[in-house]
Amino acid sequence: MNALTELIRNDMKPALGVTEPGAIAFAVSTARSHTSGNIKKIELSLNSGMYKNAFTCGIPGSPEVGNYHAAALGAAGADPSKGLECLEGITPEQADAALKMVEAGIIKVTMKEITSRIFIEAKVITDEGDAAVTITDSHTNIVRITENGKTVFGSDAADSADEGKEAAAVAAEDDMPLIHRYTLQQLYDYAATVPVSEIEFIRKAFELNMALLEEGLESGRTTFGPYLMAANGGKIVGTDEQKTASLMCNGAIEARVLGLSRPAMSITGSGAHGIIATMPLYAAYKVSGYTEEQLLRATALSYLICMYIKEYSGKLSAFCGCAIAAGTGMACGLAMMRGEGPDVMTHVINNMASSITGMICDGGNQGCTMKGVVAVDAAWQSVGMAQQGVYIYDVHGINGHTPEDTMRNMGLIASPGMVGTEKTIVDILQTK
Numbered sequence: 001m002n003a004l005t006e007l008i009r010n011d012m013k014p015a016l017g018v019t020e021p022g023a024i025a026f027a028v029s030t031a032r033s034h035t036s037g038n039i040k041k042i043e044l045s046l047n048s049g050m051y052k053n054a055f056t057c058g059i060p061g062s063p064e065v066g067n068y069h070a071a072a073l074g075a076a077g078a079d080p081s082k083g084l085e086c087l088e089g090i091t092p093e094q095a096d097a098a099l100k101m102v103e104a105g106i107i108k109v110t111m112k113e114i115t116s117r118i119f120i121e122a123k124v125i126t127d128e129g130d131a132a133v134t135i136t137d138s139h140t141n142i143v144r145i146t147e148n149g150k151t152v153f154g155s156d157a158a159d160s161a162d163e164g165k166e167a168a169a170v171a172a173e174d175d176m177p178l179i180h181r182y183t184l185q186q187l188y189d190y191a192a193t194v195p196v197s198e199i200e201f202i203r204k205a206f207e208l209n210m211a212l213l214e215e216g217l218e219s220g221r222t223t224f225g226p227y228l229m230a231a232n233g234g235k236i237v238g239t240d241e242q243k244t245a246s247l248m249c250n251g252a253i254e255a256r257v258l259g260l261s262r263p264a265m266s267i268t269g270s271g272a273h274g275i276i277a278t279m280p281l282y283a284a285y286k287v288s289g290y291t292e293e294q295l296l297r298a299t300a301l302s303y304l305i306c307m308y309i310k311e312y313s314g315k316l317s318a319f320c321g322c323a324i325a326a327g328t329g330m331a332c333g334l335a336m337m338r339g340e341g342p343d344v345m346t347h348v349i350n351n352m353a354s355s356i357t358g359m360i361c362d363g364g365n366q367g368c369t370m371k372g373v374v375a376v377d378a379a380w381q382s383v384g385m386a387q388q389g390v391y392i393y394d395v396h397g398i399n400g401h402t403p404e405d406t407m408r409n410m411g412l413i414a415s416p417g418m419v420g421t422e423k424t425i426v427d428i429l430q431t432k
Contacts, residue, residue: 004190005198014263015084015271018364020054021070022084023139027122028074030133037128044071044109047119049316051111055429057364058259061090067109072098114423116314116415177311184403185342191301205265205278209252212262216255224369225251241287242380245280250372268310276326277302281333302333312411318418320359320371327375328352335383346403347391351382353406354392
């Protein structure tokens with residue numbers, strides 16, 4: 001099987017609700033599974049991106065939002081064996097128990113440092129002992145588990161000090177990510193020629209994301225979805241490709257950030273990224289009659305370009321990777337569906353880089369829906385213009401001499417470029 005196929009397959013994961021609350025609940029529930037007795041205290045330490053993204057985010061199984069409630073639900077009833085879907089099946093009694101934990105003040109949440117590198121440390125203290133779980137780099141990547149201070153999984157050196165992080169960062173620089181070993185032309189060639197049977201698993205993304213959209217439209221809690229559906233003639237699949245794309249994409253994002261009960265198919269650790277990378281293309285397929293093969297190939301390319309940019313920006317940073325990384329990938333996928341190749345896609349990337357790069361991420365919240373609306377609009381305009389030879393020239397702004405340079409520059413705007421912005425965003429959130 002092609003290495004790029006494996007890269008996509010391994011990165012696609014169902015995620016219930018926004019990924020960060022799910023990851024927090026997973027960490028706490030795993031720590032809880034290594035303890036017994038009555039919970040006396042829960043201590044949660046997060047990197048800035050994790051702290052910010054879950055700050056006011058809706059949580060499946062609860063009407064509450066945020067880091068404290070995600071941690072409490074993790075302790076009260078989450079199933080760690082389900083990974084990022086650990087909050088599936090939370091009962092009203094467990095949600096009530098979690099709320100009482102928060103109200104009792106037994107949960108402490110601190111932000112460890114401003115960084116785009118994922119970090120979660122969850123410690124559960126009971127009247128019989130304690131256990132702690134450390135996660136780094138990806139949302140479910142447990143590097144250490146301790147029981148009463150003794151390491152039972154991983155290494156004592158695993159992310160236990162700053163030098164460990166620095167060493168990991170140096171190693172990461174020396175070891176080029178697989179996706180960065182390819183050019184845009186090579187990514188396109190793969191998507192255009194890989195046997196369709198090898199990427200049929202991508203269908204699952206459309207199934208999950210459509211079910212999430214439909215739940216959102218049936219919920220009395222959503223507002224963007226019904227608005228976008230009315231704008232689309234009252235139908236999920238209308239006659240206007242872009243309006244249908246905006247509805248399918250952003251109706252699903254709204255359902256996700258509100259914490260409704262169905263999962264999204266995530267990519268690069270984000271459900272919203274996964275939705276933006278797929279649903280607008282699915283809309284084009286449904287409205288304009290593209291073949292399923294065209295859809296699968298375009299989505300594979302969309303995923304890969306999203307990954308390419310995200311490897312530069314970091315998993316969690318101060319810029320909106322949903323719009324910028326996934327939106328750019330989706331725009332290139334749309335160009336591919338329309339029969340265009342890397343030359344036009346290069347111009348599409350320039351147009352996206354010169355328009356929405358710099359859009360901030362202020363957490364996983366209702367604002368993600370509006371950012372998705374902007375991303376879909378920018379993608380459709382960028383592709384349409386590029387097809388007519390209208391694009392921002394390489395000499396301008398952050399555009400590079402090659403599409404690879406431009407995507408790298410887009411990522412660098414986030415990390416290290418927006419580290420100060422990240423701190424400002426967190427400072428603003430903490431004043432609420």
